[in-house]
Every structure is written in structure tokens, then in C-alpha cells.
Amino acid sequence: MSLQQPVLAPERCYSEHAFRTFLTLSRSLTDDAISADINSLQRAAYGRGAGNTTASSISSSEENRRDTSSKRLCRDHVEKAIFTSWKARDDILEYCSLVAEKNKSHKVQASETKSKIDPRIDPYGARNLPEFTEEDRIFSWINNEKMVEDIVRGRSWSIISDRCAEYQSSQRADGSDSLGDYGSEWRSAYESWRSKYLKK
Numbered sequence: 001m002s003l004q005q006p007v008l009a010p011e012r013c014y015s016e017h018a019f020r021t022f023l024t025l026s027r028s029l030t031d032d033a034i035s036a037d038i039n040s041l042q043r044a045a046y047g048r049g050a051g052n053t054t055a056s057s058i059s060s061s062e063e064n065r066r067d068t069s070s071k072r073l074c075r076d077h078v079e080k081a082i083f084t085s086w087k088a089r090d091d092i093l094e095y096c097s098l099v100a101e102k103n104k105s106h107k108v109q110a111s112e113t114k115s116k117i118d119p120r121i122d123p124y125g126a127r128n129l130p131e132f133t134e135e136d137r138i139f140s141w142i143n144n145e146k147m148v149e150d151i152v153r154g155r156s157w158s159i160i161s162d163r164c165a166e167y168q169s170s171q172r173a174d175g176s177d178s179l180g181d182y183g184s185e186w187r188s189a190y191e192s193w194r195s196k197y198l199k200k
Helices: 010-014 017-029 034-047 060-115 134-163 182-199
Strands: none
Touching (some): 010 134, 017 060, 034 134, 134 182
């Protein structure tokens, strides 16, 4: 099921229901379903053409073909479904962050102008803006969503690196992960894909 990204518009950053609903649904359709999706892909790779053959009767070339097929299907799913969904969500968060930064900058400049007004001449014009602005509220919900993204992506990557040979992390001699945390792993893989994607 494809999910249409909402149109990016400044007013939707201030009234963010549509954006946050999209973020939640996107995670549900991709990250929350990742284990089931990979199971389906692996059944397609290893079940195709197997018939009633047993593991002992499968030739090494057939086994290699299935392994290659599994890697390709898994890589395609990660890049075309997972990474693409992550980017769509990042696009919203980055867009609203820029909107908030730009508008808050304008308000700060206006506030500095007002502070120069003699209150004896214009007491209302000299009032300062409230410390917590609508832009601060936007930054707040963006930061909350980014924290959710970190948790969701780390969990997704633990499944991907465990189930997809293409993305399995290198192991130490004692069998533990060389990086120790999936956060650095998914960021590295995602940024590598994103840099290639943006060049297209």
C-alpha cells in the first residue's frame, strides 16, 4: 500500500495534524511491518522453483541462486520501501524546521526593532514578543518526532541486519557486533543511499 505524502506548505507546519498523521501511518506501513515483509521476500526467494526438493537435494548452484535472489529482494525492499519512506518523513521534518527558523528569524528582527522604540512614545510598539513562540512549538513537535524516528529506525535496522545478509554488520571474534549500536549503522547505510539518491 502506497502512502501519498501531504503537500508541503508552511501552514501545515503550524497546524501539523496532517503531517504527524502521515508520519505515524508511514511508520506503521513500513517499519512496523518490516519483519513480515522480509519473511514474505525470503519465502519468494527460497520457495521459487523449489518444488518438493529437500535441502540435501538442492545443488550448490541453486542454493547460491536463491541466496543471491534473497539478497537482491531484501536490498530492493530496504532501498525502495524503507529508505524511501524515511526520506519522505525527513523531508517533512526538514521543511518545517526551515519554515520555523525563517519565520522566527523575522520575528526576532521585528522584536529588535520594537525594542528600539521609546515606550514613552509608543508603549505598545515597544513590547517584546513572548519568549515561547509558535515557531518554538514547531521545533518541539519536530524534536519529538525525531526522537521517535531514532527509536523506530534503530529497531528496524536490528531486524534488517539480522535478516538481510546484504546489511549484516561485521562481527568481532567474540561474536558481538563491531559497532555495538544500530543507530550508527542505519545512519551510515541511509546516508550512503541518500547521497546516491540525490545525485540521480
